[in-house]
Amino acid sequence: xxxxxxxxxxxxxxxxxxxxxxxxxxxxxxxxxxxxxxxxxxxxxxxxxxxxxxxxxxxxxxxxxxxxxxxxxxxxxxxxxxxxxxxxxxxxxxxxxxxxxxxxxxxxxxxxxx
Numbered sequence: 001x002x003x004x005x006x007x008x009x010x011x012x013x014x015x016x017x018x019x020x021x022x023x024x025x026x027x028x029x030x031x032x033x034x035x036x037x038x039x040x041x042x043x044x045x046x047x048x049x050x051x052x053x054x055x056x057x058x059x060x061x062x063x064x065x066x067x068x069x070x071x072x073x074x075x076x077x078x079x080x081x082x083x084x085x086x087x088x089x090x091x092x093x094x095x096x097x098x099x100x101x102x103x104x105x106x107x108x109x110x111x112x113x114x
Contacts, residue, residue, distance in 0.1 A: 002027035002112060004103075005037075005045075005093040013092035016103035020094070023113050036086040042079050045093060048100035053078035056090050056102075064088055 004020060006029050007013045020027045030037075037045060046053055053075045057064060063085045073081065082088050092103045096112045103109040 002094065002096045003030055004028070005030050005032045005089070005091060005095075007031070007033055007091050010091055012104050012106060015106040016092040016094060016109050019103075019106060019109050019113070025113065032089060032091075033086050036083055039079060039083060042083060045095065045100060046079070048095055048098060049093070049102065053082070056082065057088050058090055061085075061087050 002020065002025055004013075004017060004027060006017055008031070017029065046056060049056065054073075057068075057078060059065075059069070067085075068081060068088075090102050090104070094101055094103050094109055094112050099112060101108045101111050
């Protein structure tokens with residue numbers, strides 16, 4: 001099963017969702033702003049992406065600039081920040097089995113779709 005962590009207000013996220021719809025494959029949509037991932041889920045996503053938590057942070061968001069800019073946090077603290085403020089999570093994230101991509105640009109979704 002493919003999962004997309006989706007924000008409908010994001011153009012890139014809408015494009016990725018459209019690609020999934022065109023693929024004909026089964027997928028699930030997680031509206032992560034309404035239903036943020038828990039800590040274990042967040043760690044699993046980060047591991048599948050092969051990134052450090054800080055690399056998944058949207059640094060242009062107001063909440064980042066006001067609360068986190070210039071701070072040196074541990075990986076655990078960055079994960080806690082994303083859980084507390086899911087708007088900080090880069091999007092869209094598309095996951096299948098043991099692989100995940102941030103579908104920016106949208107073509108990266110092909111790594112999941114095959």
